[in-house]
Amino acid sequence: MSTIPKHLPPPLLAEGPHGLGEEAWIEVIQKMDEVYSDLLQYEVALEEKNTALEESQRFVFSVLGAMSDILVVCDRDGRIEVVNHALVVFTGKQESELIGTPLFDLFADADAREAAGRMFANHGMKGLSDCELPLRGLEGGAVPVSLNCTPRISHSGTQVGMVITGRPVGELRRAYQALREAHEDLKRTQQQLLHSEKMASLGRLVAGVAHELNNPISFVLGNAHALHRYAQRLDKYLAAIHAGKPKDELETLRRELRIDRLLEDLPPLIDGTVEGAERTRDIVDSLKRFSAVDRNERQPFNLTLVIEQAVHWVTKAATDKIRVTTRLPEGINVLGSPSQMQQVIMNLVQNACDATAEEAQPRLSISAEQSGGNVEVRFRDNGPGIRAENLPHLFEPFFTTKPVGKGTGLGLAISYGIVERHGGSLAAGNLPEGGAEFILSLPLARHGT
16 A cells, blocks of 8 residues: 555656655655654743743742832943832832933932942942942932942853842831830840749748748747846846845845846847847848849859758748758859849759659759869759650740649749850759759859959
């Protein structure tokens, strides 16, 4: 059967121009079909690339239009090639009016144009950052603008123009002002949270502190009653002396009133009263320092004394008595705020009390070791430990595993911040034998600080 295409004219099938035969014509037709197929493929690929190019162009234009900062693209001669909507709004001119005009026409006056020319000439290839110059605004007035300039580089490495972006300085100043106000609000809130948590800690200690104050006050009160009785006896004896009573009668009265024993008791009685009053004063002063609004004081202090006092206060207030053992050097000299650090220690000890409340014999051990200019204090309890999923969130604000009403979730977060401000660190983990461990690390105070 013949395979000759039926669409060719019969006279050309046998022999075409120049004596071409049937096979040659078939090959020509096949080549034409291949070329036509390639053309179709090229056309499809071209349409796809054109569509992608249009989408990219629309994306670029949408980004330029959405920019709040003004944008200008110019060529090597300083002629404007592209502007965005922000510049159109800023100048009050149409895009067509800006394209092709000199870049320097945007500046407000001759001085600004001269300054811009110098800067672009000196730093054009390097770019400019935060350069403040006045541009001509919507109503022709000079508006200070913070400009940034970046050179446009071709694929061959030569500069083909510049890209200039800018924002009116007034907007920047308003933004900086808002940022400053937000920062101040954050600082005030942080201070309020710190003080609130401190007051919460103080509230938990009221019962223990009241008991602590009761001992010296009761001692002073008992001594005052004794001194009052002694004063009455002395008054009676002195009245007899001033009345000129006989010596024998005075000796009898002296023995009846036990004046000699009274005189022996007076020095220790007075010393004890003074000691009790001083102890009361010290407790009240400690409470005042702890509850006072912190002033970010920085002074050398003995961390050992702070730890011992914090342990004493918390254990006095604890309903379930926890056994606390300490192994601390006599003097751990650090620099910072003793009242803030006391809050941290009290929080850690209180957490240990809460964690071991269900244990038959609750225990907490506190040890410290000084090495390489730092001190590391370890708080280890025999409670159930900390769940693995809770460890990453332990120092986050408002995170707590305690029941509602039992904890604010601020204690550890605020303690973490206090320790960081002292140049140290606070970490938590679990002990292999069970129980939780908190590690407080602080830099030691340098000699002469």
